[in-house]
Amino acid sequence: MNLTEIVKRYANGAEVLADWLGSGGECVNVPQAQERTDICLKCPNNLPGSFVTGIVTDAIRSQLELQGEIGLKTDGIGGLKTCAVCNCELKLKVFVPLGFTGVDKKEANEEFPAWCWLPLEHNKPNEQNTHQGQE
Numbered sequence: 001m002n003l004t005e006i007v008k009r010y011a012n013g014a015e016v017l018a019d020w021l022g023s024g025g026e027c028v029n030v031p032q033a034q035e036r037t038d039i040c041l042k043c044p045n046n047l048p049g050s051f052v053t054g055i056v057t058d059a060i061r062s063q064l065e066l067q068g069e070i071g072l073k074t075d076g077i078g079g080l081k082t083c084a085v086c087n088c089e090l091k092l093k094v095f096v097p098l099g100f101t102g103v104d105k106k107e108a109n110e111e112f113p114a115w116c117w118l119p120l121e122h123n124k125p126n127e128q129n130t131h132q133g134q135e
């Protein structure tokens with residue numbers, strides 16, 4: 001991935017985050033976030049990322065926790081870093097509803113590994129976590 005592609009990924013990520021927070025920042029339930037966490041923890045794409053995005057992620061997580069929406073914690077969350085495929089901060093991404101991840105079914109199947117929760121969730125027959133307009 002060249003620099004232009006990386007910057008585009010971050011810009012897209014910021015837009016996706018704004019959409020999600022603008023909609024109220026509703027999170028997936030903890031069991032689902034735990035499933036995602038467990039998958040990411042075993043994935044070779046869970047790698048150290050940008051210090052800046054880490055700070056932003058922590059700030060957003062703290063804000064959501066303060067809002068009392070949900071206890072944004074999963075077992076092993078401290079081991080989540082940045083996804084090397086999409087440059088997303090995984091500590092936050094595991095709580096984002098599928099429709100707000102900015103990854104549609106085609107991208108999930110073509111760009112992410114088969115074991116990743118993104119294609120797994122997109123390919124579930126009765127997906128309950130899809131945001132209208134994102135599919």
Ligand code: SF4
Nearest residue numbers: 040043045046083116
């Ligand atoms: S590719 Fe999927 S499973 Fe791997 S770190 Fe990224 S989001 Fe997690």
